Amino acid sequence: xxKVTQSSRYLVKRxxxxxxxxxxxxxxxxxxxxxxQDPGLGLRLIYFSYDVKMKEKGDIPEGYSVSREKKERxxxxxxxxxxxxxxxxxCASSLALGAYGYTFGSxxxxxxx
Amino acid sequence: xxxxxxxxGPLSVPEGAIASLxxxxxxxxxxxxxxxxxxxxxxxxxxxxxxxxGDKEDGRFTAQLNKASQYVSLLIRDSQPSDSxxxxxxxxPYFGNEKLTFGTGTRLTIIP
Numbered sequence: 001x002x003k004v005t006q007s008s009r010y011l012v013k014r015x016x017x018x019x020x021x022x023x024x025x026x027x028x029x030x031x032x033x034x035x036x037q038d039p040g041l042g043l044r045l046i047y048f049s050y051d052v053k054m055k056e057k058g059d060i061p062e063g064y065s066v067s068r069e070k071k072e073r074x075x076x077x078x079x080x081x082x083x084x085x086x087x088x089x090x091c092a093s094s095l096a097l098g099a100y101g102y103t104f105g106s107x108x109x110x111x112x113x
Numbered sequence: 114x115x116x117x118x119x120x121x122g123p124l125s126v127p128e129g130a131i132a133s134l135x136x137x138x139x140x141x142x143x144x145x146x147x148x149x150x151x152x153x154x155x156x157x158x159x160x161x162x163x164x165x166x167g168d169k170e171d172g173r174f175t176a177q178l179n180k181a182s183q184y185v186s187l188l189i190r191d192s193q194p195s196d197s198x199x200x201x202x203x204x205x206p207y208f209g210n211e212k213l214t215f216g217t218g219t220r221l222t223i224i225p
Binding site: 035041045094 | 121147149155156157158159162201203211212213215216217218
């Protein structure tokens with residue numbers, strides 16, 4: 001089974017801090033994604049990467065950046081954390097959408113105080 | 114208009130009955146459709162995918178797709194308390210696109 005690992009399950013950061021969320025997948029998937037999930041708003045795409053060093057903005061990229069230096073690792077960076085970035089962050093990967101959809105990591109619950 | 118719409122629920126179904134979850138989508142050219150189950154505090158897990166009009170069955174789960182009417186549904190037969198979760202509908206808007214658009218989910222509760 002594909003495993004998508006997010007480095008932290010819970011994280012508490014202060015306003016203005018630079019925050020790094022790490023995601024690693026072990027099945028050589030080309031595509032990796034960062035979503036945030038908020039009650040009533042569902043899953044919203046922040047950034048997407050379809051190859052090493054390639055990235056594409058999603059629906060809500062403001063305040064975020066990403067890095068993909070190696071195929072297996074996709075990092076989400078909050079340049080200056082704000083309270084409205086308190087959320088559940090979900091990383092996902094896919095080989096190709098096909099019949100497989102995405103495989104999600106276990107999520108990082110980030111609280112910005 | 115939201116691209117993928119689901120009734121947020123909660124939907125309550127007695128144990129052993131059929132649970133019916135519905136999803137509509139706005140992009141007529143959408144190619145592939147997925148149902149994810151998400152337990153409280155956990156991440157979504159894929160339970161069904163469907164691409165062609167009609168029904169697709171996997172155990173107690175049946176996905177139904179009607180592209181002309183732009184809806185996809187998920188039926189859960191012989192509902193169990195362990196089926197209590199939020200069910201997310203996801204749609205791939207067009208061929209070659211690797212990004213899914215998710216609905217906000219329907220919360221399902223199975224009553225023992």
